[in-house]
Amino acid sequence: MSTLRIAATPLLRRDETITVALLLAFAGGCLDAYTWIIHGVMANAQTANLVLLWVHGMEGDWMRALQFGPPILAFAIGIVIAAWLRRATGERASAVSTLLEIVFLITIGILHNRMPEVAGTLGISLVAAMQAAIFTKVEGATYSTVMITGNMRQAIEGMFAAASGGVAAGTLRRSGIFTGVCCAFGLGAALGALTTKTVPDLALGLPVIVLLIVLLRCEAAHFEAKS
Incomplete structure (x- = not known):
């Protein structure tokens, strides 16, 4: 007598939902x-920082070039x-990382008046890197929350494939997700x-609030799994 086995559809991880992706991209x-307005460097786009470092370096302006190194x-x-967080905390890496990002951003906001360059350029780039490395997928597709180049490419490719016909189901939806992230x-x-130019001392409060929402969503998934 054969045994009927029904494969369970894996639940979508809470940190891979569209809502979380949109919040993190924001x-x-x-x-x-x-960081661009306050410090003249990019927190996320290290390609731009590297290019500007060598452009100013080749011009002989090493004082300006070296500001892109930190x-x-x-x-x-x-x-x-x-x-290290992924190895140490496993499934909870997204929640732990988000909590650390929030703590770092609050600390940066406090220290910014005393050590603006250290707090701003180093701290925010570190936060951006953690976010980029921990949150890498939305509904199973690889994406980036801190730069749009790859997301834009996948959005355009999906639209072209859908317009050409004969594409797999869900291609247009995935293209829409990448467009939304951009x-x-x-x-x-x-x-x-806008907030940096009008209330610079409180500007980091906006991403902190967004990350708090992400943290709550990640933790909600953890407590649901335990119950």
Whole structure:
């Protein structure tokens, strides 16, 4: 007598939902706008920092060039911390990482008046790296919460594939998700720029609030699993 086995459909991880992806992209845009306006460097886009470092270096302006070095180094350290968190905390890495990001941003806001360069360029790049390394998927698809280049490429490819016909089910939906993430990042950059220019001392409060919402959603999934 054969036994009927029904494969259970795996539940979507809470940290891979569209809501979390949009919130994190919004926070990423806020942080990039803040560091560019205040410090003239990018928190997330290390490609831009590296290019500007060598552009100014080749012009002989090494004092200006070297200001792009610390955020690159801080980003690398953030990646290492994220890798350690994944190994140490397993399924709870997303919640623990988000909590640390919130603590770092609050600390940066407090220290910014006394040590603006250290707090701003190093701290925020470290936060951005942790977010980029921990939150890597939305509904199973690889994406980025701190830059839009790859997201834009996948959105356009999906639209083209859908328009050409003969694509797998869900392609257009996935393209819409990537488009939404790009728009959320842009909205975060716009509001981040606005708050940075109008109330610079409170500007980091916006991404902190967004990350608190992400943390609550990640923790809700943890408590649901325990109950």
